[in-house]
Amino acid sequence: MSAIVHKPAPRARLRSGKVHGPTVTLAHGGGGKAMRDLIDDVFVGPFANPVLAPLEDQARFALSELARGGDRLAFTTDSYVVDPLFFLGGDIGELAVNGTINDLAVCGARPLYLSCAVILEEGFPLDDLRRIAASMQKAAAAAGVLIVTGDTKVVQRHAADKLFVNTSGIGVIPRGVDIAAARARPGDKVLVNGYIGDHGVAILAARDELALDVPIRSDTQPLNGLVESLLKACPDVHCLRDATRGGIATVLNEFAQSADVCVHLEEPAIPVREAVKGVSEILGLDPLYFANEGKLVALIPAARAETALAAMRAHPAGVDAAIIGEIGDRPEGSVIMHTSFGGERIVDMLVGEQLPRIC
Amino acid sequence: MKFVDEFRDPAKARILVSRIEELVPQIPICRRRPLQLMEVCGGHTHSIFKYGIEQMLPEAIELVHGPGCPVCVLPIGRVDDCVALAEQPNVIFTTFGDAMRVPGSRKSLLQAKAEGADIRMVYSPTDALRIARGNPDREVVFFALGFETTMPSTAFTILRAEVEGIDNFSVFCNHITIIPTIKAILDSPELTLDGFLGPGHVSMVIGTGPYEFIARHYRKPLVVSGFEPLDILQSVWMVMMQLAEGRCEVENQYQRVVPEAGNNAALAAVHKVFQLREFFEWRGLGSIDHSGVRLRPTYARFDAERRYGVPNLKIADPKACQCGEVLKGVIKPWQCKVFGTACTPETPLGSLMVSSEGACAAVYNYGPIDLDERLKRRTAARESTEARA
Numbered sequence: 001m002s003a004i005v006h007k008p009a010p011r012a013r014l015r016s017g018k019v020h021g022p023t024v025t026l027a028h029g030g031g032g033k034a035m036r037d038l039i040d041d042v043f044v045g046p047f048a049n050p051v052l053a054p055l056e057d058q059a060r061f062a063l064s065e066l067a068r069g070g071d072r073l074a075f076t077t078d079s080y081v082v083d084p085l086f087f088l089g090g091d092i093g094e095l096a097v098n099g100t101i102n103d104l105a106v107c108g109a110r111p112l113y114l115s116c117a118v119i120l121e122e123g124f125p126l127d128d129l130r131r132i133a134a135s136m137q138k139a140a141a142a143a144g145v146l147i148v149t150g151d152t153k154v155v156q157r158h159a160a161d162k163l164f165v166n167t168s169g170i171g172v173i174p175r176g177v178d179i180a181a182a183r184a185r186p187g188d189k190v191l192v193n194g195y196i197g198d199h200g201v202a203i204l205a206a207r208d209e210l211a212l213d214v215p216i217r218s219d220t221q222p223l224n225g226l227v228e229s230l231l232k233a234c235p236d237v238h239c240l241r242d243a244t245r246g247g248i249a250t251v252l253n254e255f256a257q258s259a260d261v262c263v264h265l266e267e268p269a270i271p272v273r274e275a276v277k278g279v280s281e282i283l284g285l286d287p288l289y290f291a292n293e294g295k296l297v298a299l300i301p302a303a304r305a306e307t308a309l310a311a312m313r314a315h316p317a318g319v320d321a322a323i324i325g326e327i328g329d330r331p332e333g334s335v336i337m338h339t340s341f342g343g344e345r346i347v348d349m350l351v352g353e354q355l356p357r358i359c
Numbered sequence: 360m361k362f363v364d365e366f367r368d369p370a371k372a373r374i375l376v377s378r379i380e381e382l383v384p385q386i387p388i389c390r391r392r393p394l395q396l397m398e399v400c401g402g403h404t405h406s407i408f409k410y411g412i413e414q415m416l417p418e419a420i421e422l423v424h425g426p427g428c429p430v431c432v433l434p435i436g437r438v439d440d441c442v443a444l445a446e447q448p449n450v451i452f453t454t455f456g457d458a459m460r461v462p463g464s465r466k467s468l469l470q471a472k473a474e475g476a477d478i479r480m481v482y483s484p485t486d487a488l489r490i491a492r493g494n495p496d497r498e499v500v501f502f503a504l505g506f507e508t509t510m511p512s513t514a515f516t517i518l519r520a521e522v523e524g525i526d527n528f529s530v531f532c533n534h535i536t537i538i539p540t541i542k543a544i545l546d547s548p549e550l551t552l553d554g555f556l557g558p559g560h561v562s563m564v565i566g567t568g569p570y571e572f573i574a575r576h577y578r579k580p581l582v583v584s585g586f587e588p589l590d591i592l593q594s595v596w597m598v599m600m601q602l603a604e605g606r607c608e609v610e611n612q613y614q615r616v617v618p619e620a621g622n623n624a625a626l627a628a629v630h631k632v633f634q635l636r637e638f639f640e641w642r643g644l645g646s647i648d649h650s651g652v653r654l655r656p657t658y659a660r661f662d663a664e665r666r667y668g669v670p671n672l673k674i675a676d677p678k679a680c681q682c683g684e685v686l687k688g689v690i691k692p693w694q695c696k697v698f699g700t701a702c703t704p705e706t707p708l709g710s711l712m713v714s715s716e717g718a719c720a721a722v723y724n725y726g727p728i729d730l731d732e733r734l735k736r737r738t739a740a741r742e743s744t745e746a747r748a
Contacts, residue, residue, distance in 0.1 A: 040556050122534075283482075284715070341588045342369040343411020345725040351704040352460065352469075 401428025
């Protein structure tokens with residue numbers, strides 16, 4: 001896999017607009033000087049990189065450079081509307097960068113370029129916006145990707161809830177890598193790269209309606225480095241998916257249905273923090289369905305499973321990785337949990353949202 | 360997890376299961392037909408499916424999933440009343456999460472929320488009172504729901520609102536009481552139940568005394584049971600010991616939580632605030648005398664029914680729906696005509712399919728793992744959805 005080297009940003013094209021006042025107003029979305037100042041001050045400053053620098057209506061990059069990294073492009077998009085915007089362990093900006101990076105990474109692609117479109121409700125505090133942009137830049141830099149194009153809209157009060165972010169991303173898939181849900185085969189081992197449910201619980205705790213004091217941090221992190229290590233140790237990864245909304249239960253059901261196989265899970269092997277278990281017990285929710293923002297589920301041929309596990313554990317994003325089950329053939333399209341208690345149950349797709357029980 | 364894992368120990372479970380197996384030949388009924396034990400409480404039903412307890416038990420024991428899921432027995436008319444209240448201008452309607460999806464005749468609370476009603480999910484009535492405190496120019500209505508388990512917290516919240524002089528807060532009272540309902544089931548002519556696992560958290564409030572008539576008058580053993588899987592297995596074993604020894608008594612397996620006399624402070628608050636209704640409508644079971652409570656006249660100003668004049672219409676359950684027969688243990692969930700076809704968790708006809716404590720939703724979501732049966736059901740559900748579209 002040949003690396004694509006980004007040259008340092010040229011200084012020539014840096015504008016120096018500055019926003020004044022404490023909040024975003026409709027003028028900042030009007031297309032005139034106020035908007036330019038906002039973009040320069042809040043986004044262009046922190047994001048500065050050679051692809052963004054010309055500030056044309058689109059980012060441009062050489063095909064030849066992309067082609068050195070592999071033989072296919074991966075392209076994805078995702079919108080982020082999390083409430084609250086800031087929570088223990090992260091914020092919406094970090095999520096928006098890591099989420100799209102992870103959607104690229106789990107097909108084996110090396111993520112390269114992101115776009116960033118922001119929809120702001122008028123009256124949004126500029127300091128919060130700066131904080132979010134800075135954390136996007138920090139996350140992008142940590143994962144080695146560039147934010148190369150963007151858009152800003154401001155809408156009237158109540159036409160949006162504070163701030164929404166959309167990021168799209170492009171990555172390059174190295175030759176020979178073929179990861180797909182339909183490749184799940186009986187005998188494959190099921191791996192996860194660490195504790196599940198942390199993000200879901202961090203968000204629940206950050207919403208003050210839940211008077212629970214839970215010291216759980218969101219697990220938001222980029223997975224591209226981990227996937228690279230994993231592919232190095234085990235090039236024949238069958239399936240890989242990041243377990244975001246709907247949790248690992250949803251991803252495993254998708255695998256089971258795409259490949260007409262059965263996923264057998266071993267409850268005692270699934271890494272769940274004590275505090276996450278506690279919250280689940282109190283509210284009658286199931287950590288298998290909690291959102292994660294830095295967890296992936298991998299299906300690996302049995303013969304390579306231990307090697308893959310060791311490679312994951314050697315990477316900072318996979319220290320607590322575990323083998324949590326294996327693929328069988330029947331009943332097709334199902335996920336079966338072998339409970340710690342010695343029983344069995346079906347783990348189905350969630351119908352709507354998980355709703356807490358009364359008593 | 361401390362104080363939880365101890366009650367989920369698989370080694371102890373195996374010992375209990377083998378003790379239960381040993382008892383089967385000593386119980387005369389088991390020679391003629393499977394033993395039918397009803398777990399009254401929805402919390403038990405949930406645990407039984409979540410841990411796969413039914414498959415661990417010998418075939419000679421059938422668990423019948425009782426009426427103790429307050430969301431499941433909520434009649435359609437009351438859901439319509441909730442929607443009507445929530446759609447009043449200036450009202451903030453507060454509710455427990457799992458009541459959001461229960462279908463009314465026109466819509467569920469979830470749909471009403473999507474259409475603009477201000478409906479907020481809370482975890483306790485005190486959260487609703489907090490919202491009232493923070494929004495003095497709005498009217499906050501709390502959807503009070505549940506058996507004796509949740510009654511005291513509603514009562515204390517009303518007493519709190521009185522002390523603080525909060526007058527923009529009221530309660531739509533749908534609290535129900537378990538004893539008349541168990542009695543109605545015992546009086547049902549189709550009854551074939553041999554014993555009961557009594558509700559744990561209800562008993563934490565009311566104690567074990569109110570069940571005595573079941574043992575004495577109806578000659579059925581009852582064991583008040585906890586909710587962890589070992590609690591349930593031990594309670595099954597205790598009921599079977601009674602049957603093997605020819606005893607009919609009320610026993611308390613859940614002693615770590617349930618005092619024999621109940622919780623006096625909670626009962627006092629309940630009696631202060633609530634009075635029995637002459638009758639209350641249950642989904643699937645019909646009207647049951649003295650099975651619901653309402654606010655006493657002293658607290659009329661906190662009573663949403665008096666404050667708003669809710670429509671209070673009786674709406675018949677869908678004809679195809681056999682929730683009542685499932686609740687009484689006459690048929691199993693999958694024997695219902697519409698189970699898994701017209702009635703699924705996505706498009707529930709009956710409320711047993713709505714809550715995760717409902718017997719039908721539990722069976723649908725968690726098994727039993729009969730492979731061909733599940734596939735057949737899935738195909739049928741898909742066809743039914745397509746036909747409707």
